[in-house]
Amino acid sequence: MRKIKYNKGRKVQPTLLDYTGVHKYTQTEIQLFVFDAIDLAEFHEIEVAQLQKHLDFTKNNWLNIHGLNDIDIIKQVGNLLSVDNFMLSDILNTTKRTKVDEYHDVLFFNIKSLLPEEDTNNIKVEQISFLLKKDLLVSFQEKRSDFFTHIRERIRTHSGIVREKKVDYLLFLLLDAVMENFYITLESEEDKVESIINLTKQSTDLQLLEAIEKHRDNYNFLKRAIIPLRDSLYAIKSIKDDNIFNAIENNNYTFFDRLHQKSLELLEQIEYDLTTLDSASNYFFSAQSHKMNQIMKTLTVVSVIFMPLTFIVGVYGMNFDFMPELRWKYGYVSIIIFMLILVIGMIMYFKKKKWF
Structure with a gap:
């Protein structure tokens, strides 16, 4: 912002004239x-x-x-x-x-x-x-x-x-x-x-x-x-x-x-x-606010999708002795398929709700 510059000090000779502009080398x-x-x-x-x-x-x-x-x-x-x-x-x-x-x-x-x-x-x-x-x-x-x-x-x-x-x-x-x-x-x-x-x-x-x-x-x-x-x-x-x-x-x-x-x-x-x-x-x-909201919504959706998957992984990561699924021949494949179905189902639900 341009501001008015005030030169402090009072002139001893009030009749003394000064040019305050920037074109000090222009010939008159x-x-x-x-x-x-x-x-x-x-x-x-x-x-x-x-x-x-x-x-x-x-x-x-x-x-x-x-x-x-x-x-x-x-x-x-x-x-x-x-x-x-x-x-x-x-x-x-x-x-x-x-x-x-x-x-x-x-x-x-x-x-x-x-x-x-x-x-x-x-x-x-x-x-x-x-x-x-x-x-x-x-x-x-x-x-x-x-x-x-x-x-x-x-x-x-x-x-x-x-x-x-x-x-x-x-x-x-x-x-x-x-x-x-x-x-x-x-x-x-x-x-x-x-x-x-x-x-x-x-x-x-x-x-x-x-x-x-x-x-x-x-x-x-x-x-x-x-x-x-x-x-x-x-x-x-x-x-x-x-x-x-x-x-x-x-x-x-x-x-x-x-x-x-x-x-x-x-x-x-x-x-x-x-x-x-x-x-x-x-x-x-x-x-900017809309862009931030879109980013937060996307991050929230991703977090919600991975939340149950994290829970499932946490359950089978506890390593208790009496967990029959650990010794089942098709246990690993079944859990993977279930997790995929869960992710796809959540994505379809979010799409239906138009959350992303």
């Missing part, structure tokens, strides 16, 4: 899209000092940052955009749960992206954070990935309405792309669980029980990632009700409601899958 790169319904400008691997002249707040600006290990670059971006230090700390701290924060003119949103690892039953985790200001969206990724490739292509080719909408709609598209990874992960888990359930009907190997428990942990991990996402998406509704934060247009809150509904669908599916795993566990233990 900055990508910028400046666009509207007519024009598009795209900049790659630019320096923070160049952002000021490329940002155009008369248009939509999407600033995407890959790699969080270069703290200086993250701080420079924060200073340029007047982002508070606690938000930068939440961006760099990958152990934080999914949440949404509204502070002054900035909406902060972070989310866990989950994908299945190839050839294993493990799940890869990456934290992605967003800062939304008027006409500016900043996304922070721990490493370069292809989550948003199709969105970049839609911007470049002017497909859909992304170029005609504000950056709040772009935030919806990015969140929706990350949530698609939940569906991919859930589908992968369901395929693996289905194969395990089929195996439990053929075998009672203990490794199957270990696999069931592993996938149960994965489902619970998915659940722990989606529940705060559901709450965060619901919290955006309160931002609309406050009628203070204006970086999200009123007619675009509907798109975030759709994401909230998706989170509910995911949780319902996870609950169903957990119930399926419980059924698989119960079936596994029932199969």
Whole structure:
């Protein structure tokens, strides 16, 4: 089971930022899209000092940052955009749960992206954070990935309405792309669980029980990632009700409601899958119990068959002087025949009773 790690100790300098993720050797790169319904400008691997002249707040600006290990670059971006230090700390701290924060003119949103690892039953985790200001969206990724490739292509080719909408709609598209990874992960888990359930009907190997428990942990991990996402998406509704934060247009809150509904669908599916795993566990233990009962029944039948034979052998093993059968010419053959008849009769009786 994955647990949240807490680093003990208090910082002498509370403004000191640390990246807590695993991608500590990923080079930090900055990508910028400046666009509207007519024009598009795209900049790659630019320096923070160049952002000021490329940002155009008369248009939509999407600033995407890959790699969080270069703290200086993250701080420079924060200073340029007047982002508070606690938000930068939440961006760099990958152990934080999914949440949404509204502070002054900035909406902060972070989310866990989950994908299945190839050839294993493990799940890869990456934290992605967003800062939304008027006409500016900043996304922070721990490493370069292809989550948003199709969105970049839609911007470049002017497909859909992304170029005609504000950056709040772009935030919806990015969140929706990350949530698609939940569906991919859930589908992968369901395929693996289905194969395990089929195996439990053929075998009672203990490794199957270990696999069931592993996938149960994965489902619970998915659940722990989606529940705060559901709450965060619901919290955006309160931002609309406050009628203070204006970086999200009123007619675009509907798109975030759709994401909230998706989170509910995911949780319902996870609950169903957990119930399926419980059924698989119960079936596994029932199969083991049935197998044990069959073994005990077989051993009991064999014991009952040999019990009278053992008695007969014990009687004629006492070696008393006055046992006329010992000196009878056909005594040995008669006893053997009687024992065979007794065994066959008991077997036929047990068969009739369907005891085996």
